[in-house]
Amino acid sequence: MTHPNASMALARALIDELAVQGVTSVYMSPGSRSGALAIAAAEHPEIELCVVLDERSAAFHALGSARASEGPAAVLCTSGTAAANLFPAIVEADMACVPLVAVTADRPAELRGVGANQTIDQVKLYGAKVRAFEELAAPEPLADANQTWRHAVARVMSSSRRPRPGPVHLNVAFREPTVPVTDDGRTAGEVYPYDTPRLVTASEAEVATGPRVSLETAVERGLVIAGDGDYDRMGLLSVASGLGWPVLATALSGMRGGPVISSYGRLIAGGVPDDLVPATVVAVGAIGPDTRLEDLIASAGDRVRVDRWGRSIDPRHNATVALTGDPVDLLASLSGHADPAWVERWAEADRMARADSDELLSGISPMTGAHVAAALNRVDWGALVVASSLPVREVDAHLTRAGKVFANRGASGIDGFVSTSFGVASVIPRTVALTGDLSLLHDSNGFIHEGAFDLTLVVVDNDGGGLFDSLPQAPHAPQFDRLFVTPPNRDLESLARFHGARFGTVTDVESLVAQVGASLDSGGVHLLRVPVDRRHDLATRRQLAG
Ligand SMILES: Cc1ncc(C[n+]2csc(CCOP(=O)(O)OP(=O)(O)O)c2C)c(N)n1
Numbered sequence: 001m002t003h004p005n006a007s008m009a010l011a012r013a014l015i016d017e018l019a020v021q022g023v024t025s026v027y028m029s030p031g032s033r034s035g036a037l038a039i040a041a042a043e044h045p046e047i048e049l050c051v052v053l054d055e056r057s058a059a060f061h062a063l064g065s066a067r068a069s070e071g072p073a074a075v076l077c078t079s080g081t082a083a084a085n086l087f088p089a090i091v092e093a094d095m096a097c098v099p100l101v102a103v104t105a106d107r108p109a110e111l112r113g114v115g116a117n118q119t120i121d122q123v124k125l126y127g128a129k130v131r132a133f134e135e136l137a138a139p140e141p142l143a144d145a146n147q148t149w150r151h152a153v154a155r156v157m158s159s160s161r162r163p164r165p166g167p168v169h170l171n172v173a174f175r176e177p178t179v180p181v182t183d184d185g186r187t188a189g190e191v192y193p194y195d196t197p198r199l200v201t202a203s204e205a206e207v208a209t210g211p212r213v214s215l216e217t218a219v220e221r222g223l224v225i226a227g228d229g230d231y232d233r234m235g236l237l238s239v240a241s242g243l244g245w246p247v248l249a250t251a252l253s254g255m256r257g258g259p260v261i262s263s264y265g266r267l268i269a270g271g272v273p274d275d276l277v278p279a280t281v282v283a284v285g286a287i288g289p290d291t292r293l294e295d296l297i298a299s300a301g302d303r304v305r306v307d308r309w310g311r312s313i314d315p316r317h318n319a320t321v322a323l324t325g326d327p328v329d330l331l332a333s334l335s336g337h338a339d340p341a342w343v344e345r346w347a348e349a350d351r352m353a354r355a356d357s358d359e360l361l362s363g364i365s366p367m368t369g370a371h372v373a374a375a376l377n378r379v380d381w382g383a384l385v386v387a388s389s390l391p392v393r394e395v396d397a398h399l400t401r402a403g404k405v406f407a408n409r410g411a412s413g414i415d416g417f418v419s420t421s422f423g424v425a426s427v428i429p430r431t432v433a434l435t436g437d438l439s440l441l442h443d444s445n446g447f448i449h450e451g452a453f454d455l456t457l458v459v460v461d462n463d464g465g466g467l468f469d470s471l472p473q474a475p476h477a478p479q480f481d482r483l484f485v486t487p488p489n490r491d492l493e494s495l496a497r498f499h500g501a502r503f504g505t506v507t508d509v510e511s512l513v514a515q516v517g518a519s520l521d522s523g524g525v526h527l528l529r530v531p532v533d534r535r536h537d538l539a540t541r542r543q544l545a546g
Contacts, residue, residue: 003196004180005189006139010149011036012044013196014103014136014172017150019046020198021157023074023101025065025426026050027058027449031078033118034105035178041076050426052419054445055082059089060408060416061449063100064423067406068383072099072160073423079106080118083125083171088415093167094129095410097230097309099160100167102126108138108173122171131166132159138173141190150199164309165230213306213325213333219243220337221279223300223346225293226260228252228409229285230308235328236284243331244338246346248296250287251386251395252409257402261346263353265290265397269546272299275345282306284327286313288409289393306330354400357544361398368540369460371509372434372530373398376458378513381520382430385421387439388412389467390537391460395434397544404428414439418446418457425455430520437461440495441488447499447525454523456516457501462532463487469538485534496527505529 003009015037018026026041027050028034041049052058059075066073077083083104093100106112107119124133134152139145156168176187183189222245226236233255240247241259248264249255256262267276269292280302287293294316297303303320305313310324323330361370373394376384384399386392386407395405406424408416418440421433433455440459460466464485468474477484496503502519506512506528519526 002194003192004182005177006141006192007036007174007176007178007189008040008180009192009194009196010136010139010145010172010174011040013146013149014153014170015040015044015047016196016198017153018074018101018157019044021072021154023072024048025062025069025073027052027062027065027073027075029053029055029058029077029082031082031105033107033174033178034076034078036174037076037103037105037172039180050449050451052449054448055085056088056416057419057443057446057449059086059100059102060419060443060446061423061426063089063093063098063408063416064385064406064420065426066093066098066100066423067096067420068404068424068427072101072157074101074103076103077105078118079104079122080120083122084120087126087129088413090126090129090167092408092410092413092416095311096408097165097311098167099165101157101160102130102167102169104169104171106171106173108175125171126167126169129167130169131164132156133169133171136170136172138175139192141192144194146194146196147199213323213330215304215321215330215334219280219302219334220339221342222334222336223248223278223281224331225281225283225287225297226250226253226255227283227285227287229327231284231327236331239328239331242338243334243336244340244343245336246343248293250290250293251399252286252392252405252407254405255402256399259347261350262400263350263357264296265292266357266544266546267349267353268292268296272296273349276349280304282327282331283313286311286409290396353546357398360544364540364543366533366536367507367509367530368532368537369394369462369466370398370540370544372458372460372512375509375512376432376434376516377401379432379516379520380430381432383424383428383432385424385431385433387417387433387435388414389436389439389465391434391436414442416443416446418443421455421457422446422449422453425453426451429454431455432516432520433457435459436466437463437488437492438465438486440492441490444495444499447501452524454520454525456519456526456528458512458516459492459527459529460532461492461529462534462537463489464534466532466534466537469534470541492527492529499525501525501527503527503529505531507531
């Protein structure tokens with residue numbers, strides 16, 4: 001099989017090699033230079049292509065999809081500022097170890113640096129934020145380059161998997177024509193006379209495994225903090241239970257429910273109670289957002305940090321040991337001296353703190369962000385996507401059921417939230433997204449994409465960034481509302497209508513549980529607004545914090 005021109009040959013080989021390397025979802029934004037890539041992706045039988053208007057949103061869609069599918073996802077775009085717009089999602093993918101594949105179309109060498117339209121220097125555009133960069137030169141019509149192209153794609157894809165998963169960048173130059181004809185009316189090209197078959201050795205069947213780690217000590221009064229990271233949840237619970245160590249599970253670990261401790265925020269608000277001070281803490285992955293967990297770690301004699309991918313997570317610089325490897329292996333290498341009283345003390349303290357918190361919450365009205373997070377315990381969601389700012393904190397404080405919980409907390413941006421949620425929803429049925437009003441509005445372009453994904457967005461509408469009220473400097477900042485809170489003063493119903501989403505305003509917990517459940521049952525895109533008073537919300541947070 002030949003190809004109508006060299007651009008299509010390169011694009012088809014590249015997209016097919018992405019499929020060989022495990023990419024099944026490709027997100028793209030419209031552009032001329034990327035035309036061959038778009039066409040190749042659209043015609044590929046193993047690729048699901050989704051068109052998203054805004055490149056920044058497209059990259060976050062891909063990020064959400066990659067997170068939810070636990071595999072790579074690609075985003076492709078045209079040259080110029082389009083490519084620059086992928087950067088926020090790449091930053092997040094870097095810090096959260098997500099295999100996001102950025103494919104940017106570029107001008108050929110002769111059009112670079114000479115003032116050609118929509119041309120910027122895209123070589124290593126994302127710097128050290130990507131695990132690997134490959135440049136593919138504009139193809140020559142009479143050179144058989146299939147193997148070269150496929151090897152370049154295979155190399156970057158390999159770097160997206162190990163030694164540490166993360167984003168990669170393919171910058172690909174095209175000469176016109178970039179559509180499947182030899183003459184597109186603007187430029188004439190030559191037929192590309194070669195086939196672009198798959199290479200026999202291209203696929204790497206690899207299982208990602210971290211290095212084995214061990215401490216080889218015997219520890220009483222040990223404790224595990226399960227954070228966001230790559231490890232076997234059930235394995236962790238079972239090894240910790242064998243050691244006689246309690247597991248404190250952050251909401252983002254997805255391990256809430258069952259025997260885990262979740263009310264740690266309230267429990268250690270006034271300092272770690274004497275009878276709960278651990279000898280050793282093993283903190284697994286990223287343990288935010290509750291900084292009181294850092295107080296708990298600081299109270300221990302041995303402070304171990306372990307992350308499968310070697311992320312350095314030690315904000316107070318107090319780790320006594322920092323390890324790269326499988327957390328379950330690490331715990332399995334320890335020999336504990338199970339003291340049932342130790343686990344029971346933690347469990348009892350947790351039960352009491354949770355009961356206190358629930359009782360307080362039930363007596364508080366009108367509704368706050370805390371009520372919203374707690375209400376989600378009663379909804380049968382398949383995935384919960386949580387925005388940075390207060391939602392991730394409220395969910396950490398009040399979520400008591402297990403399930404897949406996603407948040408872009410690698411870099412904690414409020415950008416790309418709507419898009420990330422749609423990306424997750426494209427993979428996992430019954431996805432609920434919990435957000436503040438600013439995070440929603442920041443990414444309202446994320447609604448503009450193809451595909452009918454079901455998503456229920458619950459918006460805690462406190463008219464601005466309520467998180468800033470919690471900052472110690474809040475009372476001292478001049479023009480606080482204008483410069484920090486930035487009330488958007490926008491009608492979210494109009495936004496929902498504009499994007500064809502169904503809309504509802506909810507002011508009590510029972511209605512919220514019913515409406516979120518009903519929206520998931522009916523499918524489609526729903527935006528449920530929960531109006532919340534900022535000052536009342538702040539007072540409630542303070543009260544519940546203990
Ligand atoms: C891209 C980006 N810009 C700015 C910030 C700083 N920031 C952190 S929280 C926040 C306010 C978020 O408001 P909202 O989404 O309404 O949530 P709330 O604070 O009310 O929970 C801002 C602007 C950020 N984290 N990311």
